Amino acid sequence: MNIAEAKQKFIEHWGILATQWGINRTMAQVHALMLITEKPLSTDDIMAELNISRGNANMNVRELMNWNLVRKTITQGDRKEYFAAEKDIWKVATYIMEQRKKRELDPMVKLLDELSRVEGDKRNTEIKSFTDTVNNIKKFSVHADKVISVMIKAEEHWFLGSFLKVFK
Amino acid sequence: MNIAEAKQKFIEHWGILATQWGINRTMAQVHALMLITEKPLSTDDIMAELNISRGNANMNVRELMNWNLVRKTITQGDRKEYFAAEKDIWKVATYIMEQRKKRELDPMVKLLDELSRVEGDKRNTEIKSFTDTVNNIKKFSVHADKVISVMIKAEEHWFLGSFLKVFK
DNA sequence: CTGAATTTTCAATAATTATTGAAAATTCAG
DNA sequence: CTGAATTTTCAATAATTATTGAAAATTCAG
Incomplete structure (x- = not known):
């Protein structure tokens, strides 16, 4: 080739x-x-x-x-x-994360916020189960959002260095 | 609503x-x-x-x-x-990462491996520049692959707990 | 200013991807 | 086994998304 x-x-x-x-x-x-x-x-x-x-x-x-x-x-x-x-691949990754976070994760959190405010008796099993699911996904999303924000700030250091040590 | x-x-x-x-x-x-x-x-x-x-x-x-x-x-x-x-949202996230890694990241690394074996004089500027770019992307991908593997293994702990502390 | 060079827009069309629904294949109760 | 219930396949079609290319808008040298 x-x-x-x-x-x-x-x-x-x-x-x-x-x-x-x-x-x-x-x-x-x-x-x-x-x-x-x-x-x-x-x-x-x-x-x-x-x-x-x-x-x-x-x-x-x-x-x-x-x-x-x-x-x-x-x-x-x-x-x-x-x-x-932009030729620096770390920056490229960061920019992509930044944009996708803004375009996809942010609207998702907004949606879940709205849905968790559903009307009705919270003792109703169906409603309880639905809001539980929504809140779990929301919790997850907010967390993911934070992690990505920190990664963006830390730029190329985000996964060099200390990252892997935490899990080893 | x-x-x-x-x-x-x-x-x-x-x-x-x-x-x-x-x-x-x-x-x-x-x-x-x-x-x-x-x-x-x-x-x-x-x-x-x-x-x-x-x-x-x-x-x-x-x-x-x-x-x-x-x-x-x-x-x-x-x-x-x-x-x-599967209702556990952490597991859901893990399964999705697992599949996307396998279906997208793995073929990417394979492609980059092939491309880095391009024929020609390595002192040629064009070839040097191309292989540098390819190798950078490969290095990034391999690293991303490792990080995701560790996350998959660690399951829900992957971003609770110690993760954020590293960057704070 | 003027008008040629260049960029941008966008309706028409092409290409791609998703969906239908009926026929074929499979499963399993009796 | 048999055949009805159920699942799967897949060619035809519909829906969506991407692309073209010419017209309109913009830019800028002179």
Whole structure:
């Protein structure tokens, strides 16, 4: 396997893996391409490399910027915008956790809060059982939220070093 | 909001959240229904509650069993099969981590292993840069894999207790 | 300012994924 | 065994999600 094939394979499989994580395949491929490309890329570069349309390239680059995974770079003497991915994999992981926490965990806690305020007699078995379940999931979620917040703050130290020792 | 509305809402929103995690919406709804239902349910019960076809109900129940989230229960004097969800939310989280690790993290490490064996002169900047990136991601993944393994073993203790103290 | 270069939007369409429901397979009471 | 009850499969179809590409909007050199 030569370098061109390897890059191709990385991009392709990264996209496949991403779909299992609920991430758009093309967005993951754009990200993969940028991770293994030294110099910043223009929309035209991305279109050419991945064989996708301008609209698609533009949309996914902007979405990657929303996730903080990609930044615009400035180039004087060129009207075109160029983009580069964050290369530090620990930061990448942190940014992804940050966004998913905000987009998924936060709304979940909000939902569970609402549901635990269900009306009715708390001595009723059905209601008791339901609120117990909801409260358990809520407790879990709030805890997970805290753990992730701490991980985000601690950045790359979050699982190097002391983490594993606790469990050994 | 009364109990029926609350249950309805829980099932509906759980399904929506699940799609963001790359999980089939109906599978998540079947799971949600079973989490808030005391007694085991038959395929017919699920069909009626969620307004889905027999094939769909059957497929998703079996998939939930593959994830260890749901078990068959035995009922004498009844030909029908009944199913019940694991109610302990810590176990649920552990089972999900276990499956996702196996289905997603393991293939990823395998891919990265292959890619790091790319042919060519290691003094070539392009090759060097590519293998560096791949190796960084691999190192991260292997580490994540270990952390998750330890968490799975430690079960509910994994984030109660000593975890947070490390970072405080 | 002007207008060419570039980016963004979004309706139409394509691709993918989920669902149905009937036929086939399996199970098990009698 | 038999055959009714039940479960499973899977081709056809529906629903959802992603992509295209041209038109509109924006940017900026001159």
